[in-house]
Amino acid sequence: MDVKELIKELSLLDGPSGYEAEVLKVIEKKIEPFVDKVWYNKVGTLVAEKKGFGKGKLGIFAHADEVGHVITKIEEGLFARLEMIGGVDPKIMFAQRVRIHTKNGVAKGVVGVLPPHLQKEEHRNKVPNFDKIFVDLSCSELGKYVSVGDICVVDMKPVELNGKLCGKAMDDRAGCASLILAAQLLQTLRNYQDVYFVFSGQEEVAGPGAVSIAYELKLDRAIVVDVTHGDVKVPQFVQIKVGEGPAICVGPSIDREFQSKLSEIAQKHNVKTQIEPAPGRSGTDTDEIQLTGSGIRTALVSIPLMYMHTPVEVVDPKDVEETARLLALATTVE
Amino acid sequence: MIDLIKKLTEAYGPSGREEEVHNLILQELEDHIDGYKFDNVGNLLVWKTGSSGKKVLFDAHADEIGLVVTNIDEKGFLRVESVGGVPPHSYVGHRVRFSNVVGVIYVEGETEEERKKNFTNLNLDNMFVDIGAKSREEAMKLTPIGSFGVYDSYFYRNGDLLISKSMDDRIGCAIIVEIFKRIGKPHNTIIGTFTVQEEVGLVGASVAAYTLVPDVCIAVDVTDSSDYPKSFKRHSMMLGKGPAIKIKDRASISNRNIVEKLVETAEQQKIPYQMEVLTFGGTNAAVLQKTRSGIPSATVSIATRYVHSPSETVSLNDVENTVELLINYAGKGV
């Protein structure tokens, strides 16, 4: 499987939180050949199951949803208002093309912006917020069908930047890709533990996607694969580098022994990794998965990514491959 | 049904003190349910058994916002803190009802300037309650520290508009009571939960579905109606346009399949409805959906003007249409 093509294909799919079904369908097709069976739970989480030759139940999680928008109101003259799904900085919204999923198909829209000629001081100094943002639907034949509750995403086709990949929804389709690749690797490596590849929804809005299945499967261990801020200086924190392998998280949400074991495996097989401290919450599904039922031993592996929650998220496909290798290796031991 | 709404909204039931509301509901439902119980945290659960083997849960919270006494001075004046999201400006010069005494709330200020400042920056820290006590000892007897109070308001009908305190969420309670009264022998088992402590953090609903494990949950709650002067510009909800089928708020995204089923039901039955995207707030659906291994959940809302004020205003037509929609949904649902 070509890793770049896989990531690009997943990035192109539209699936904001709660509306991931189409994304999951594609993932299902890709992973099905590598596992024993695939199924969905009651709240729409996709599970790909592969029995091991030993014992223990390991869940490997990535979320299939992305941040996005929903139409809140239709204004006169074919304009619409937006609310974000997940955390989106309104500053990146101006002059974007958007795609709106209506009952009658995908309508196009443009997020309008006041030209500099018409701006006054008060416009220039204001921080944009969603109360000021509108979508112009007059450029779309389907614009008249747009209605409250329709799902909207920024229109962005992935581009390649010196070997790195840039596009929307890399958070966490890059993670999804690493799970599919790991499943493929298990055709040659043999997994000791029963492995459940979990593609969940609604991570960006703290929904039931991941915790529901963690509870249902009564897992012994869970590895969550998500993304983290790469190549940017966060005050007080060590800088995570894009292209230097996945970051293994340490902190209260993580089981210390399981994390050390994972780091050992990485070292033994020359998988490049970095260490990421999370003194409070990790901000991923890990935080809640750890607390399901009587508790689950967790680890968090993050793919370094630039410009998180914007349409130009950047990842290095090499990091995705290294993540896949680490995941596959983790299933082979006790 | 108007009598029922009057009784329920005028009842005393701040978070953690919902007994009066629960007792009223039980009296109303006496001949209309197959059973009831109170769970560990005090939620009232009622049910009517169907033949399909499937279970639909309708939830409304029994509690309302309020105040709690935290200190009493030597002259018998009370200091209070809020229970749930109480806007202090709604209280100035108004009355607060404790279980056995009514008090007046006012604002401190030793100079005109200070008074003015306190009025513009209203804060419970510079407000007090006068229950007419002459000493700390007398006040301690009437309202010991830890006594809970609510708006002293009354029900009023103005044509199609119904006005009272605690429409949030006694209107939901009334709708569920009415469903049980009107439905004969249900196809699916219907569970009603009248949950506690929603306003302080969705406490009751976090555990309400745990014991009976329904197949779907629908929270019936109020939402912002944006049809008064200078109301929230991104909201489209209005009084009189029918039940609001929620797409999302800040705490949850309604299950897509339930939303589609609700819309289909409304259209088939020619019941007016509106779609809802709320840019803040949350309902019990946020935690109901995370019960055990996940339960598909959604919210159906009643558009309400002036939420969390002593004069929350709803449309009787919307209430009737919500009852009809939910009865029809309960018939097929799941």
Added chain:
Amino acid sequence: MYLKELTELDGVSGNEQQVRDFINQRIKDKVDDLRVDVLGNLIAYKKGTKGRRKIVLAAHMDEVGFMVTNIEEDGTLAFSPVGGVETQVMPGKVVRINGKTIGVIGYKAIHIQDKESLLKPLSVEQLRIYIGAKSKEEASKQVKIGDYVAFTTAFDQENGRVTGKAFDDRAGCSVLMDLIEKNDRYEDDLYFAFVVQEEVGLRGSAVVVEQIHPDIVIVIEGTTAGDDPELPEYQWATHLGDGPAVTFMHRGYVVNKKIYEAILNVAVKYSIPHQAKRRTAGGTDAARFARTGAGTAAGVVSVPSRYIHSPVSMIDLNDYNNAVLLLQKILEEGEAFAR
């Protein structure tokens, strides 16, 4: 009473090993069963003479502190708080990293600060831990990113008061240990839950309910006291010397009315000094217990403690002893309690 031993141990949220091991050693022969769960909670069990109800007494082992989040080129350590630590209590303190390396949180001398920085509140970005290392390389031999950092305050007792770190909630842990040491049997089955990660979001307690399915939980806390000259009396949450505090409501939870009143009734019945906690800010594991699984009726009894979440907090031993007494009487009530 184990306040000295307990508060001198390091147990920042997520790294409670030292505290757990200490408690485990001291109580293992005095209980019927003892286990450490997946998250690291230590749960001791004492069978009841009737055993028709399960009561959990819970205290958290963790304390607020820091984590090393970067090692600088000059060998100093950048750090971030674990749990709620105010920046103002950080500078000029001795800390211990990973249970062994000693460091200090230094700040530049008053002489070389300009006027502006003298008047500005500190931010954690301006602070580093100095361990005496000359370079990143040298520092990396002793510490690594992700290591936990705790304050190192020695315990002191004088004048009926004790001072030290982490009374929130080693005071609760010590109360539980005292109750276990009394070695009495009560009517109800008892579970003593020493939980982890309270300070980072009531996390350890989240997995206790599904293991036990308790009927009642009582959380024992070291809670905020506000009785200092800077705060008007009506804003104190609790104060020292008038007995343990009983909570009617805090963030995210109104205490179950039956439990709240039952605790008060026991205090009145045995004339045990007590006070209502008079502010609703702050939360405890009670909110988590109420919200988890099938839900649990949870109450809170606290030892008032001044200056919590700092390296030096203070409690009154009378309050501590009365908290032990109150809980003992609650247990002696047996099935009559909160019927």
